[in-house]
Amino acid sequence: MEPQFSDQPGGYVGKPLVRVEGREKVTGKAKYAAEFALPGLAYGVFTTSPIAKGKITRIDTSAAAREPGVLAVLTHQNLPKLAKTPNDPQGKKDIGAPMGFLPLTGDEIFYAAQPVALVVADTLEHATHAATLVQVSYQKGEPLANFKQPKAELFDPEKVQDGKQKGHTRRGEPQAAFASAPIQLTAIYNHPVYNHNPMEPGSTTAHWEAPDRLTIYESTQGVTRTQSAVAAMTGMPREQIRVITKYLGGGFGCKGATWPHTILTVQAAKAVGRPVKLMLTREQMFTSMGHREDQEQVMQLGATADGKLTSLVHTKKSTTSPWDNYAEPNSKIVDLLYASPTFESSYELARANVMTSTFMRAPGEAPGSFAIECSMDDLAYRVGVDPIEIRLRNYADHDYGTGQPWSSKSLKQCYARGAELFGWSKRNPKPGATRDGRYLVGMGMASASYPVHNSSGTARARLYADGHAVVQAGATDLGTGTYTVMTQVAADSLGLPIDKVRFELGDTQLPTAPNSGGSVAAGTVSSSVYLACQDVWQKLIKAAVIDRKSPLYRAKPEDVAVEKGRLFLKKDPKKGEAFGELMKRGEMTDIEGMAQGKYGSGYEDAAAAKNADPTQKDQAGHHSMHSFGAHFCEVRVDMDLGTIRVSKWVSVIGAGRILNAQTARSQIIGGAIFGIGSALMEETIRDQNFSRYTNADLAGYHVPVNADIPDMTVEFVEEHDPHINAMGVKGIGEIAMVGVAAAVANAVYHATGKRLRDLPLTPDKVLMAGLNS
Amino acid sequence: MNNFAYTQAASTKEATTAKEADKQAAFIGGGTTLLDIMKSNIEQHSLLIDINKLSLMGIDNAATGLRIGALERMSDVGEHPQVVQNYPVISQALLASASPQLRNMASMGGNLLQKTRCGYYRDTAFPCNKRVPGSGCPAQQGDNRNLAIFGTSPNCIATNASDLAVALVALEAKLTLENPKGATRTVPLADFYKLPGSTPHLENQLQPGELITAITVPAAAHARKSHYLKVRDRASYAYALVSAAVGLDVQGGTIRSARVALGGVGTVPWRVPAVEKALVGKAPTEDNFRAAAALAVRDAQPREHNKFKVELAQRTLVRALMEIA
Ligand SMILES: Cc1cc2nc3c(=O)[nH]c(=O)nc-3n(C[C@H](O)[C@H](O)[C@H](O)COP(=O)(O)OP(=O)(O)OC[C@H]3O[C@@H](n4cnc5c(N)ncnc54)[C@H](O)[C@@H]3O)c2cc1C
Numbered sequence A: 001m002e003p004q005f006s007d008q009p010g011g012y013v014g015k016p017l018v019r020v021e022g023r024e025k026v027t028g029k030a031k032y033a034a035e036f037a038l039p040g041l042a043y044g045v046f047t048t049s050p051i052a053k054g055k056i057t058r059i060d061t062s063a064a065a066r067e068p069g070v071l072a073v074l075t076h077q078n079l080p081k082l083a084k085t086p087n088d089p090q091g092k093k094d095i096g097a098p099m100g101f102l103p104l105t106g107d108e109i110f111y112a113a114q115p116v117a118l119v120v121a122d123t124l125e126h127a128t129h130a131a132t133l134v135q136v137s138y139q140k141g142e143p144l145a146n147f148k149q150p151k152a153e154l155f156d157p158e159k160v161q162d163g164k165q166k167g168h169t170r171r172g173e174p175q176a177a178f179a180s181a182p183i184q185l186t187a188i189y190n191h192p193v194y195n196h197n198p199m200e201p202g203s204t205t206a207h208w209e210a211p212d213r214l215t216i217y218e219s220t221q222g223v224t225r226t227q228s229a230v231a232a233m234t235g236m237p238r239e240q241i242r243v244i245t246k247y248l249g250g251g252f253g254c255k256g257a258t259w260p261h262t263i264l265t266v267q268a269a270k271a272v273g274r275p276v277k278l279m280l281t282r283e284q285m286f287t288s289m290g291h292r293e294d295q296e297q298v299m300q301l302g303a304t305a306d307g308k309l310t311s312l313v314h315t316k317k318s319t320t321s322p323w324d325n326y327a328e329p330n331s332k333i334v335d336l337l338y339a340s341p342t343f344e345s346s347y348e349l350a351r352a353n354v355m356t357s358t359f360m361r362a363p364g365e366a367p368g369s370f371a372i373e374c375s376m377d378d379l380a381y382r383v384g385v386d387p388i389e390i391r392l393r394n395y396a397d398h399d400y401g402t403g404q405p406w407s408s409k410s411l412k413q414c415y416a417r418g419a420e421l422f423g424w425s426k427r428n429p430k431p432g433a434t435r436d437g438r439y440l441v442g443m444g445m446a447s448a449s450y451p452v453h454n455s456s457g458t459a460r461a462r463l464y465a466d467g468h469a470v471v472q473a474g475a476t477d478l479g480t481g482t483y484t485v486m487t488q489v490a491a492d493s494l495g496l497p498i499d500k501v502r503f504e505l506g507d508t509q510l511p512t513a514p515n516s517g518g519s520v521a522a523g524t525v526s527s528s529v530y531l532a533c534q535d536v537w538q539k540l541i542k543a544a545v546i547d548r549k550s551p552l553y554r555a556k557p558e559d560v561a562v563e564k565g566r567l568f569l570k571k572d573p574k575k576g577e578a579f580g581e582l583m584k585r586g587e588m589t590d591i592e593g594m595a596q597g598k599y600g601s602g603y604e605d606a607a608a609a610k611n612a613d614p615t616q617k618d619q620a621g622h623h624s625m626h627s628f629g630a631h632f633c634e635v636r637v638d639m640d641l642g643t644i645r646v647s648k649w650v651s652v653i654g655a656g657r658i659l660n661a662q663t664a665r666s667q668i669i670g671g672a673i674f675g676i677g678s679a680l681m682e683e684t685i686r687d688q689n690f691s692r693y694t695n696a697d698l699a700g701y702h703v704p705v706n707a708d709i710p711d712m713t714v715e716f717v718e719e720h721d722p723h724i725n726a727m728g729v730k731g732i733g734e735i736a737m738v739g740v741a742a743a744v745a746n747a748v749y750h751a752t753g754k755r756l757r758d759l760p761l762t763p764d765k766v767l768m769a770g771l772n773s
Numbered sequence B: 001m002n003n004f005a006y007t008q009a010a011s012t013k014e015a016t017t018a019k020e021a022d023k024q025a026a027f028i029g030g031g032t033t034l035l036d037i038m039k040s041n042i043e044q045h046s047l048l049i050d051i052n053k054l055s056l057m058g059i060d061n062a063a064t065g066l067r068i069g070a071l072e073r074m075s076d077v078g079e080h081p082q083v084v085q086n087y088p089v090i091s092q093a094l095l096a097s098a099s100p101q102l103r104n105m106a107s108m109g110g111n112l113l114q115k116t117r118c119g120y121y122r123d124t125a126f127p128c129n130k131r132v133p134g135s136g137c138p139a140q141q142g143d144n145r146n147l148a149i150f151g152t153s154p155n156c157i158a159t160n161a162s163d164l165a166v167a168l169v170a171l172e173a174k175l176t177l178e179n180p181k182g183a184t185r186t187v188p189l190a191d192f193y194k195l196p197g198s199t200p201h202l203e204n205q206l207q208p209g210e211l212i213t214a215i216t217v218p219a220a221a222h223a224r225k226s227h228y229l230k231v232r233d234r235a236s237y238a239y240a241l242v243s244a245a246v247g248l249d250v251q252g253g254t255i256r257s258a259r260v261a262l263g264g265v266g267t268v269p270w271r272v273p274a275v276e277k278a279l280v281g282k283a284p285t286e287d288n289f290r291a292a293a294a295l296a297v298r299d300a301q302p303r304e305h306n307k308f309k310v311e312l313a314q315r316t317l318v319r320a321l322m323e324i325a
């Protein structure tokens, strides 16, 4: 059994430390991917297609090429050849590409704003202007905009999320159970397209330092994944490609995979023999790095008269691209949350003229929780019990989907503590019955859950005799606090003051860390950091026991312990010495440890996880591993004008060890606001005739502003989970938004007596719901 | 975006003659509309004439009315104590517009000439009669949730997006315009804007080279007792779904005069004289407001996604009137 981290007396882990890189960021010293001013840097700008379907019949780049400063105009006719493209299934798999199509490889147009040319010039202004001068003639086709259009052809994809998840699943006889259930509820939920829109748009700066040496400054959630994708496409060995991401201005999933602009910039740099930078415009962010797909969920729920579930049937229909079977796996959380003896889920997709959708914060869990958590609310009212009570009646004491016991689950504590903090007991159970002046006031709640996805990564720790350390992992800090929490873990593990530890990340030359996605980073990287530090101690213990001058000479290594940088005999703690003395005596300036940290099922059962089918990896251990939580929301609804304001918020989360109370709180607040945005205002509108977005900017795509958000209360339940990793840490990046939209909609129902199931809940929908009653 | 020349005008004469001389020239005030429009390639200008050095300043409150220089910033006017006190509807409309940063930059004249937020207009990949005359209006059968229900035509249903203009039209404000000959004229703002008809690209009465120099608003009891209410998709920093600018002069329990205009619903700021007329002589009660508001939407022509505005306009109007009743 690997060592398990334990709290150090006076240690840093868990404390609300401010960000170690905060000063760099606010003084502008922190360099984001697009801020490396390389000598001779040139700029790339895309010309994109106005139409969503058709063929390029003629492309004339001569006017653009004649402009001052223009170095190259790349099109499908002259893009430097790649070893592999994602255009065929094998290529896509080898690359790990999110989309089975690379623009500038053919004359066909599949989606609106598809790049058709890449103009490279000496300045951004020259390139931007020249990009408007590329003359393209098209033969226009008739585009399909979504799965709801009459011409859309729905099909069963068998596997969803690009093959990572099973499509159709069934437990027991849910249809029969539904048919005979005393309570039968069926509801339809609709979701618009959402776009991630991180503050920092996607960008690539590609620098060919030599024909066999490529450095890429990339806005990515995972330098290693970018490296392997570019290696596959260029046909170069990975070691010849270095990817650097020191700081990231958010990602939310859209920077989790390698999208076309990255490799096209690499090819542009090759073509012009200069480093090239390309930064997507805000408008292009809607059509370059995926989105959350538009979808419809049908949730059928059968229950006994006292509200015990007997059947859950979930179907989802959604839009996908011409090439890929992407659908976020909503059904997982529907199956997971409650003790239903039977369950069935299925997916249907239709191809349309859109790019491929992709993971966006809590992929599957976010919309899936909306369906199940609104339907459970319906059930509570139908049975006439409190929404928390209906959830307790159906509390899953183990994972019904896999049959496994939970590794840990603090959901009951989350309900109880959340209710207490929120003042839930003051809630009038009757909907539409609480008023505050002209506002109808409502209180709603919902459960949250997010899986521990199997993952692993390595880290390196170098301890210097003078008492400072450099600890490294090729991880990413999305802006969420990775630098800070890993510094805390390393300081405690090495017994050093925090200002003596520097944590480095975001470079493929460092030990390999997983993508910062799926909430795996904190748990995986902290474990590898902790274990790398343990490796340092093991090496020093081995050095001490063979050092004649050491008080530990001839001790058995397993009898030696380390605390606060002092090595001592467990049985006789007085016998020992500080690492500095040992190292100085041995003329060791520094010593390095390295280790692999595992997260999830692979931590519990490495062999089983390794051999498991890709769709089953997370379940390969002996426990079902998830974080859980509960959100509580109060809204004030102005029924006359249709406006909804969230006036109170409480989130209580059980997610194992919390590494930093402040950054963790910020994550939960950020996720909840993300969810409130999805509930009340976010929506990318695709014109039905043109299959092109009509609000692709931040004036038209609304995310919450400060005035939309009340003070928020966040608490974490103390939870110890020895099964998931060496640190006992579960991720919190995504659970924060799971269930949020349902909590809001449930509060709106409680306020108004109107059940709104089509997101976002904008004033027009509230108003019309009031009219139609 | 194309290359363009830039000049700073030292006098109104210099500005207007430079503009008249170059059909592709544009004045630049705060630039918060103009630069977006140029970067999106919606307009191409050969010359930008910076008018910010001109002395089109001043917020002068006199017994007869209010005079505001065209280059005053939205934030300065919105927060001006005399405006807040005597013309609350103007202050509220300004402070409910855009964001603090934009308001600090944006000028009053520029605000009145801002471009519609119709998504088809803002993206050159779409056809759009307003941007390219004769190319079509995809909004009629498309995404028209934010667009107009009044003053529309088969050629264009774009909303005038200015909040300020709604308040000013309600209070019968006038613009002072100066032409290249140095002559000035005043035009009621309500007449300044043109309905789209078959020429949606012609938006206002400005003649070649003409510059807005000032805005004047007559003083009135209904201006002192006035209010702006804006309903939008989020609490701040969003254009109006529907807004209402209202003013009442109530004496002895009877409405002596009323001013009512709606925003977010018209191709131009939409004053509703029928509502004003119906209110005069009545008591300021919710029932009377409701009955009058119904008159506001008699001529509404909603499309598929903006039907809700018919109802919302009436309710917004009633709510706004209740605020000052
Ligand atoms: C994200 C965003 C949100 C916004 N939200 C709102 C909102 O909620 N409500 C609202 O009302 N507005 C809103 N606006 C619009 C904003 O108020 C206008 O952009 C601003 O008022 C324009 O003023 P400006 O001085 O910057 O004009 P400029 O951009 O400088 O000019 C605009 C136009 O007017 C012309 N012009 C300028 N001054 C004169 C003059 N004196 N005489 C003749 N022509 C002139 C210019 O040539 C140009 O055609 C928003 C804008 C943005 C970008």
Ligand code: SF4
Pocket: B116, B118, B119, B120, B121, B127, B128, B129, B130, B131, B136, B137, B138, B139, B140, B147, B155, B156, B157, B158, B200
């Ligand atoms: S409504 Fe007007 S601005 Fe919008 S597309 Fe039609 S013509 Fe263009």
